[in-house]
Amino acid sequence: MTKKVNVFGKILCIAAVLALVGVVVYIVNSSVGYLAGTGMNTLTVLLPLIVSACSLVLMFVPNIINDTITGIITFLLSVGMGYAVVTFVVARIDLIADLLNPVNHPANEYTAFTWTCVGLVLYVLAFLGTLIATMGTRLAKKKK
Amino acid sequence: MSKLKGVSRGLTSLAIFVLIASLVAAPIMESYSAPLDTFFGSTSYRIVSEQSGEANWIYKSEFKTAAEAVEALRAFAIEEAGESFVLLKNAGTLPLAEGANVTLLGLRSYAPVYGNSMGAAPDTTVIQDGNQSYLALQKAGLNVNPAVTKKYKDWVVAKGGNLTPDGELYAEYAGAGSSGPSESGDLDLTGTATAPEAAIAELGLSADDYAGYTDAAIVVFGRPGGESKNYVTGGTDSTTTNIFGLSQEEKAVLAEAKANFETVIVLVNSVNPLELKEVEEDEQVDAVLWIGYPGSYGFYAVPDVLFGKVSPSGHLGDIYLANSAVSPAMVSFGGDGSVDWANVDEFTPDDSVNSYLINEESIYSGYRYFETRYADVVAGVNNAAEAKAGTYTAKDTTVATVDGTWEYADQVVYPFGFGLSYTTFEQTLDSVTVSEDKKTAEVTVTVKNTGSANGKSVIQVYAQTPYTDYDKQNLVEKAAVQLVDYEKTQTLAPGSTQTVKMTVDLRNIASYDTNGAKTYILDAGDYYLAIGDDSHVALNNILVAQGQAVEGDAAKTYKWTWDSLDTETFATSDNGTAITNRLSEGDQSMDINSFAGYEGTAKYMTRQDWNGTYPTVHEGIKAEGRIAELLRNDFIKLSTGSEVTFGTDHGHTIYEYTNLDWDDAAWDELVDQVTVEDFLGFAQSAFHNIEKIDSVGYPGNKADDGPGGSDGGTYGVDGQYQGKMYAEMDGYDESVAGYGTRIAPTPTNLAYTWNKELAIRNGELILGESTLMFNYPIMIGPGVNLHRHGYNGRGAEYYSEDPILSGYTGSAVVQGAQSKGCLVNVKHLGFNDQEINRSGIATFMTEQAARELELRNFQQMIEANGKPASLSADSALYTEGALGVMTSFNRIGAVAPSANKGVQQDILRDEWGFKGYSVTDFTGVAPKAAPKESLLYGTVAFCGFGVSDPYFTADQLSADPEISAALKKDIKYTLYSLAHSAAMNGQDTTSHREWVDTPWRAIYRNMKTAGIACTAVFGVLWIALEVLSAKKKKGAK
Incomplete structure (x- = not known):
């Protein structure tokens, strides 16, 4: 029996990549420019990494765990990614609130905000990807 | 079944996401309740008092219905506009x-x-x-x-x-x-x-x-x-x-x-x-x-x-130039308003560092420059007539490109104070009596309407003080003419007269001598008071009296002579505090030359040589040494060992203190009750909000932005009379539900009326009634920064270029507002000369310029000066100055404005005796506000969101001996100003917050409900399907 990743598996793969890219954006966004030195939320970093790692592992071990377990794992991955989205937003509330203040803002603050938006979009897309993958019965087709 | 199982699993995940988001959103949205209320036009809580009776309403609105308010404010707005x-x-x-x-x-x-x-x-x-x-x-x-x-x-x-x-x-x-x-x-x-x-x-x-x-x-x-x-x-x-x-x-x-x-x-x-x-x-x-x-x-x-x-x-409160870009103050304004520090990239966002502004023009901004140089041109002294290319306006209104002659007529179109009428007036200077203590002058002026139409006349009183060798040696600058007081007559019919007796405060003719006496001085020499239809006319009257060949009327001047230099009369403030250098040395200095390594950086303009000392732009300055340390907003190190105690319960509530004088010893027990945690909670939550202080039984209130009236309040949502909502009254007119109180002309118009009584009424209606009708005890206003030049985009929110016209207008507004219980926030202390780079810019100038212009302006409001001649001696107004200020965004010198000890502590609180509420302008408790330094120097609240300053904890602050002692004072300032405002209105010991449902609360509440319900439904469905699927598989085997 060989495996071929189905549409849900592909979406989960894409979600994993988006989560990885997203976390890189978040880390860079938090480390350089306007937000340098402001610290990072551990969960905002760890959760996407875990989601990515688990998703990729799932792609290579479809025949080891059954559909129910796969479903539970993808479910947990989507919950985790959803929680990462929430922590990302919380981590940037101060930045958003500051920008609502109509005083002059340094250019790198707007840059930080732009990359925050990019990162957040990646997180949200990754979350939606895991969510869709969760709806699949399995991640790979069984082929004789 | 497997598809349904997958869908239910996915929907369960989505529902959990919504649930988590709602749980996280709830506290965040509550912490931002004030801006959300503003955005949604909602009210998130009301103060409810179980025993509230008539006696609890210390301040009463004039308007029992929305209709009354709308009509009265409309009529006033039209009257003010016409007069401006x-x-x-x-x-x-x-x-x-x-x-x-x-x-x-x-x-x-x-x-x-x-x-x-x-x-x-x-x-x-x-x-x-x-x-x-x-x-x-x-x-x-x-x-x-x-x-x-x-x-x-x-x-x-x-x-x-x-x-x-x-x-x-x-x-x-x-x-x-x-x-x-x-x-x-x-x-x-x-x-x-x-x-x-x-x-x-x-x-x-x-x-x-x-x-x-x-x-x-x-x-x-x-x-x-x-x-x-x-x-x-x-x-x-x-x-x-x-x-x-x-x-x-x-x-x-x-x-x-x-x-x-x-x-x-x-x-x-x-x-x-x-x-x-x-x-x-x-x-x-x-x-x-x-x-x-x-x-x-x-x-x-x-x-x-x-x-x-x-x-x-109306009369102009600013000079109108032929070329608005040509004046000494515009040099440092430059093309983009300021000059970046050369090493700006070395600072972090928390430092909030961008640029610097050196006001090299000294006191010579606006009409003070043009009229004084004109006087020296007439006298042929001080290198006044010669002008370098680029420093004066040519006859065609362009910037002169060659060296030439400085002609007043080429520079100025309308002088400060200018304004015509449909009728004519004859103003007669009846008498001037200078008091023996040199502190006041009684000036009596009779005005006659000599024309054919009804009209009001403005009496403008100007002063000229001697410019002496002592001044030149000590770099004391003198304007040839400066406004010292004004009054407006009633409407005079043709042929009728009115005599006005004014008491001119001669503190305002004293000069600040930074280098010699290090205090205010009165020079030896000839002094003049003059009336005139504008500053130029008044100056010409003085020049004629001095024998110069210009057109004027010497009879409209009064001259007296003081024989010797006086360094004592104004060397102490009204409360006995010694006045000496506060802004010329040390961390709080506004003079960049005073910092090590920056000596001679600024070359301030002096009247001794107009052409030779015209300001220049100083680019490429690096922030180094102590300046760099100060710019990083962390310049006082915390220590430990404080023995000051907080939170001792004496069983009092703030409601027992509404009429208590500042000096009453009973305050000590109330102050003792407040815990550091309570106070810091109050201090950090000041965005359109007055946070509760549980330890004195105060449930809190809302606040709102002025200065033109309420930002968020409307008759339909917020309007009330003594706790009863307008919208719930019989006969309520729905058509005005969306109306608010921002209906009057802009503040500059008010100043241009030159009418103190009208300004009092403006304060009563626009700020005071906003407080009472919408229940906002704090209204953030009036805005009073001086118009240093014509290019501040925010100039309309402020009054004038002149500290007396601005200060007395503001003082009148404050008096009117406070008569209604409004806790004003006079803003922005100080030196908000421009909006460009306003958050972070470091503003430098001489102490003389700071004290004689912007600070003199604020002083009038803090000390309740400028009482109209029409008010009787026993008037309840002008007995207490402003009880609240808001600091600026721009740095004062190299220091965050709220952390400048010289301005906020030494001058505001010590010299002027300010006892009230001092709040930052939308900084939050962030490092850029230098929070611990600000608390040390009298700041009691931080407008904005969030706490990101690492030192802002009860343990650290209360352990430091100096800061813990300062916190005690800050608590008293806070309680005193609240107890003497409408924050006490309608409240008693039973007062508490009652939540009101709002659209934004409905959002997170409905999200939570939907999240829980959907999680339960889809989760159960998913589990059931999994069980069924398992059984099916088992059965199949």
């Missing part, structure tokens, strides 16, 4: 005959600037309720050419402008921050880079369009302004290339008017001074009327003035 208009030119054309048929020309005749953006923005709901300018003019009796106005409407609509359901122009742009009515971007009515104007050809106008409406063309030119607005010099197509000159398109409109109408009247719809020399000198322009930003109802006052029902009595 300044007649700049009149060739006998005005007043117009009633019934005149006129044509309005210029884009601003259809889409005027009603008010400034943000802080004093006009109420657009009111405007759009049939009070648009062109409608108001018609309703007030002006027969306006409908065809031409329609062509402007069509043009604006074609450019993307939106119309109300009634087919009239939306006025959202009137107080908007950045965008106009157009979404297409073709037309931006609020921008400051260009002056939009409709070309005559584009409008398709021809002489036929004017038929029947040719009695006069009224041409309106305007420029917007307000918070966050920036103006810069150059880059436009006006003669001077400045934005304040008339653009080619505007000149074309004027040419069209002149070509088709015998009578041409120009309305100036701008607060930043326009360059009007070409209009003034144009013989075909018959009249010019400054209307500023007249507010939501102000255009109703225009016909009153045009027809002569109201004779103009």
